[in-house]
Amino acid sequence: MKAVVKTNREKGFELRDVPRPKPGLRDVVIRVKAAAICGSDLNFYVWDKGFCEGLVGSFPFIPGHECAGEVVEIGEAVTHVKLGDHVAFDSHIPCGHCKMCQLGKPHLCQDMGLFGHNIDGCFAEYAMARETGVRVLPEGMTWEQGAMLEPLGVVVRPVFESEVGMSTVCVTGCGPIGQFAIALASALGAYRIYAVDINPMRLELARKNGATDVINSKDYADFSEIILKETGGIDAVIEASGNEHVINEGLHTLLRGARMFMVGNPHGDITIKDPKRYITLGETTIKGNWGRSMFWTWDKAEKALLSGKVNLEHIITHRFPLEKFEEAFEIALSGKGCKVLLIP
Ligand SMILES: [Zn+2]
Numbered sequence: 001m002k003a004v005v006k007t008n009r010e011k012g013f014e015l016r017d018v019p020r021p022k023p024g025l026r027d028v029v030i031r032v033k034a035a036a037i038c039g040s041d042l043n044f045y046v047w048d049k050g051f052c053e054g055l056v057g058s059f060p061f062i063p064g065h066e067c068a069g070e071v072v073e074i075g076e077a078v079t080h081v082k083l084g085d086h087v088a089f090d091s092h093i094p095c096g097h098c099k100m101c102q103l104g105k106p107h108l109c110q111d112m113g114l115f116g117h118n119i120d121g122c123f124a125e126y127a128m129a130r131e132t133g134v135r136v137l138p139e140g141m142t143w144e145q146g147a148m149l150e151p152l153g154v155v156v157r158p159v160f161e162s163e164v165g166m167s168t169v170c171v172t173g174c175g176p177i178g179q180f181a182i183a184l185a186s187a188l189g190a191y192r193i194y195a196v197d198i199n200p201m202r203l204e205l206a207r208k209n210g211a212t213d214v215i216n217s218k219d220y221a222d223f224s225e226i227i228l229k230e231t232g233g234i235d236a237v238i239e240a241s242g243n244e245h246v247i248n249e250g251l252h253t254l255l256r257g258a259r260m261f262m263v264g265n266p267h268g269d270i271t272i273k274d275p276k277r278y279i280t281l282g283e284t285t286i287k288g289n290w291g292r293s294m295f296w297t298w299d300k301a302e303k304a305l306l307s308g309k310v311n312l313e314h315i316i317t318h319r320f321p322l323e324k325f326e327e328a329f330e331i332a333l334s335g336k337g338c339k340v341l342l343i344p
């Protein structure tokens with residue numbers, strides 16, 4: 001089968017002919033129908049050392065972890081998936097036995113397989129995952145919607161736990177994850193949604209996805225001043241930039257007792273300014289988020305898409321065949337698009 005492969009620590013991937021995966025007892029093999037490029041795949045593409053080391057198993061490996069496809073082969077012990085099923089994969093492949101798995105939080109598994117990281121991923125004609133990470137798609141869901149459940153799922157807990165209904169929220173960083181957060185906050189009835197980014201095209205998309213106010217932080221680096229002036233303080237920040245200054249500005253916009261969800265990955269250490277004021281006395285909750293809870297967030301993400309309340313029209317901007325992966329990655333890197341798909 002054709003697959004995009006990472007062969008070394010240099011920039012780039014290769015298109016190679018590799019053997020189709022053979023399922024073990026509990027594995028599920030799919031014919032990939034749609035796959036999407038995630039920020040982490042871009043890190044693998046350029047080989048961002050700080051991000052990649054420790055996440056990747058060995059070379060060569062197939063990247064890609066957001067996909068949907070049709071089941072074409074299953075292991076003998078697979079029970080809840082059958083041939084012909086339309087499925088998506090969670091990138092977390094929990095072990096099922098560790099402390100966190102036993103505590104009912106498999107998405108925080110201490111011995112986690114990471115699809116497309118330390119287990120071969122989906123930028124290929126066929127892909128394989130263990131049954132524990134497989135989700136059967138509901139009736140009527142398209143392949144592209146199915147492939148978006150994994151990234152959309154990332155923002156489900158942050159947006160639900162922010163109790164956005166008739167609240168004012170700010171989404172900092174308007175890449176695909178930020179756009180999903182905006183669309184979902186809008187679907188859940190947020191009163192006002194600020195979107196902050198440095199890319200005018202992405203701010204335009206943010207408006208289309210439901211942002212009521214957009215701020216270009218290239219022009220207004222200290223954007224908290226604007227938000228505080230207009231609102232007197234907001235209820236929640238969903239932080240999807242990973243940028244130190246933006247994180248501090250986000251904290252400054254919050255009302256006392258409010259919360260910030262850290263969804264973006266900071267590259268390296270960050271310093272919080274005046275933590276006494278903005279965290280301790282502010283009674284601020286800062287919460288992390290690793291992917292989707294399994295499978296509560298999937299249920300919500302599926303309903304968000306099937307209801308049409310979260311629409312992919314202004315999130316998926318490009319589609320490329322597998323052979324044109326280089327073009328796809330360059331577009332995704334350039335910031336000229338939003339979600340970029342590979343259709344094997
Ligand atoms: Zn992802």
Ligand SMILES: [Zn+2]
Nearest residue numbers: 095098101109
């Ligand atoms: Zn585990």
